[in-house]
Every structure is written in C-alpha cells, then in structure tokens.
Amino acid sequence: AQSVAQPEDQVNVAEGNPLTVKCTYSVSGNPYLFWYVQYPNRGLQFLLKYITGDNLVKGSYGFEAEFNKSQTSFHLKKPSALVSDSALYFCAVRDDNYGQNFVFGPGTRLSALP
C-alpha cells in the first residue's frame, strides 16, 4: 500500500529565512510525488511534481523539492520565505502499481512571520 507522512503539523519561519516542509512516502513501485498548497476555504493549488529525471524539482512561486530515493523523502524548500507563503501544504504520492489514485499526507501548516 502507498502512504505519505508529514511529520510536522506546524512549521514556523521568519520572513526572509529558508523554509523546509518535510514529506516521506512509502510505495511498492516507482513513486510519482507532488506538492500542493491550500489557502483558507480554497481548493488545492499544484506547486510541483517529481515523475522521473533530475532529483531537484523546481516549481511555482520559488518553491523546489528534492527527491531522495534512499530516504524515501520529498521535502519542500524555499530559499527565502514570504508572509504570503503562510498556508496549508500537502504532499501526495501516486504509485502506478496501485492505479491512478493519489494519496495525500495530513498536511503541514506553515506560518511565515514578519
């Protein structure tokens, strides 16, 4: 079975500092990995994905993530946080051995403080 863990419910960061939101996954086959952001009372917005190729993936709004197969991790990073980055972040995985479903982590709330 496939699963996603986001070990931190809440991450606080000062504006201008680098931010990291952690994600680890478990799949039986090859993982497709995704990050989404959600603002209050809105749907999820796609940030970036890893399907194959370069382990460092760059996405929207200056975010990037690094796929680490040995550690089964896909941490989201940004060099310099903005107050407007404050939101709920979800990591998701899809394992082609289990069809086309996406499994989401529980979410991490990021607060970027001025």
Add this chain to the structure above:
Amino acid sequence: DVKVTQSSRYLVKRTGEKVFLECVQDMDHENMFWYRQDPGLGLRLIYFSYDVKMKEKGDIPEGYSVSREKKERFSLILESASTNQTSMYLCASSSRYTEAFFGQGTRLTVV
C-alpha cells in the same frame, strides 16, 4: 486555462435531504475524484472514476454514491444527508501522467 468547476462554494442542507454535488472538468481527463477534507484528517478519498460509467470506492464511501454519465462530469450524491457529513468536499481530475487538478471546493453544512 484548465479548469475543474464545482457547482457550489457553500451549501446548507437539512438532515435527511438528498444532496447533489456536481463537478465538471474541461481537460478531457479520464480520472476524476471526490475527496472530503476535515481538520486534522487531511484529504480522504470517497470515490473515484477512471472512465465514463466506471466507479471505484475509496477509503470512506459509506453514505455516498457517485455518477459519471459523461467524461467531463462527476457527481457526488449524499442519499440522506447527516450532520457527520458536514465537511469540505473537493473534486479533482487527472490524466495518467499529470498531477491532480482541483476545484475550488464545496463547504457543505448539514443542519
């Protein structure tokens, strides 16, 4: 601009009512999904569909049914709404190698 559109942003229904949540996508995606989102529980899959007239149960299908008569439309049905179905409902669509594209969500309150 690709779009997944949910029919309502906010909905208030009475206990026992039959409720329809509609979702339409314009990307010709074969896969469509219904999730519910509750604080602390993340997104839980209710039903998904990988083709017209096909449906599969997700993790929490009890109390729900779905309909997919056309490729672009996926409906979620609450046969007899209950207060424990008060939640945020999210529709999404995808193709084999794409990410999931989400609608704006429907916040349903059952009173």
